[in-house]
Amino acid sequence: MTKPIILTGDRPTGKLHIGHYVGSLKNRVLLQNQDKYDMFVFLADQQALTDYAKTPDKVIESIGNVALDYLAAGLDPDKVTIFIQSQIPELAELTMYYMNLVSLARLERNPTVKTEIAQKGFGESIPTGFLVYPISQAADITAFKANFVPVGTDQKPMIEQTREIVRSFNHTYQTDVLVEPEGIFPENEAAGRLPGLDGNAKMSKSLNNGIYLADDADTVRKKVMSMYTDPDHIRVEDPGKIEGNMVFHYLDVFGRAEDQDEIAAMKEHYQRGGLGDVKTKRYLLEIMERELAPIRERRLEFAKDMGEVYRMLEKGSQKARETASQTLSDVKAAMGINYF
Numbered sequence: 470m471t472k473p474i475i476l477t478g479d480r481p482t483g484k485l486h487i488g489h490y491v492g493s494l495k496n497r498v499l500l501q502n503q504d505k506y507d508m509f510v511f512l513a514d515q516q517a518l519t520d521y522a523k524t525p526d527k528v529i530e531s532i533g534n535v536a537l538d539y540l541a542a543g544l545d546p547d548k549v550t551i552f553i554q555s556q557i558p559e560l561a562e563l564t565m566y567y568m569n570l571v572s573l574a575r576l577e578r579n580p581t582v583k584t585e586i587a588q589k590g591f592g593e594s595i596p597t598g599f600l601v602y603p604i605s606q607a608a609d610i611t612a613f614k615a616n617f618v619p620v621g622t623d624q625k626p627m628i629e630q631t632r633e634i635v636r637s638f639n640h641t642y643q644t645d646v647l648v649e650p651e652g653i654f655p656e657n658e659a660a661g662r663l664p665g666l667d668g669n670a671k672m673s674k675s676l677n678n679g680i681y682l683a684d685d686a687d688t689v690r691k692k693v694m695s696m697y698t699d700p701d702h703i704r705v706e707d708p709g710k711i712e713g714n715m716v717f718h719y720l721d722v723f724g725r726a727e728d729q730d731e732i733a734a735m736k737e738h739y740q741r742g743g744l745g746d747v748k749t750k751r752y753l754l755e756i757m758e759r760e761l762a763p764i765r766e767r768r769l770e771f772a773k774d775m776g777e778v779y780r781m782l783e784k785g786s787q788k789a790r791e792t793a794s795q796t797l798s799d800v801k802a803a804m805g806i807n808y809f
């Protein structure tokens with residue numbers, strides 16, 4: 470019996486932080502353990518290189534780090550195919566054929582691409598590889614005939630573009646080889662995107678406001694103790710604010726069902742006055758460590774044998790390649806370029 474296929478990927482541009490964990494990794498592990506899907510998770514190094522072509526070291530070293538983050542979070546290579554994009558040349562070949570089906574104007578209209586062009590300050594010199602990355606992303610998705618693609622909301626335009634390419638290909642070549650994927654987006658934006666420790670909407674390396682799955686216990690403690698709370702909550706007896714207070718925001722994200730009474734009581738006490746930030750932070754630390762400590766331990770364990778981690782990636786890439794190569798031959802046959 471064939472199961473529905475789920476595929477998702479990350480750009481390897483640094484270690485993963487707890488925002489990645491609550492926003493996507495955790496859910497992938499849940500999906501993996503449901504045993505209802507065939508899952509592929511991959512490191513989109515070629516896509517990362519559209520930004521780091523001239524300084525590839527960052528991408529290269531992130532491969533090992535992100536693979537460790539995956540394993541530490543609980544992705545199991547016996548259940549999920551974990552692979553590296555650049556090791557599947559069939560993806561580039563598919564991209565080549567899809568490029569003929571997409572206009573330059575359509576690419577420039579992609580809202581995510583548009584925002585990125587403005588952010589990166591390319592001016593008139595947009596690298597071609599950058600502009601076509603949505604097409605390469607369509608190749609990633611379709612090569613595995615993915616039915617579902619769990620991604621952040623910013624990836625909506627990529628899924629839409631992929632669906633258009635699938636329809637256009639199937640229509641042009643009168644075939645049904647390509648499968649139209651559906652995006653799976655975070656149900657509520659709050660869990661989908663964890664703000665930084667400083668209250669900034671985005672957790673990111675450049676803002677230095679994140680907690681990483683690789684951070685040791687002492688680092689996590691220091692970071693939690695320095696979190697942004699309510700700047701007007703000066704003395705313990707002052708009434709404090711919950712909205713915009715990162716400690717309570719994180720408690721909502723990391724608290725489990727059995728913690729809800731305690732969290733509600735703390736919120737009430739804090740708003741009334743008489744509850745200090747040190748106490749709320751210590752409690753948050755306890756709640757977070759319950760989840761992070763086992764991840765950190767597994768990460769250290771896997772990191773002892775990086776050779777094994779790379780062998781896992783190699784095996785996953787070989788397996789992924791078999792699937793992609795089958796799709797590529799179907800695609801070429803549909804186009805009629807299967808000459809021999």
Ligand code: TRP
Pocket residue numbers: 476477478479480513516606609610618620624
């Ligand atoms: N663009 C995605 C991101 O930045 C990464 C990615 C590349 C991806 N190819 C993909 C995600 C295919 C899902 C499916 O997060």
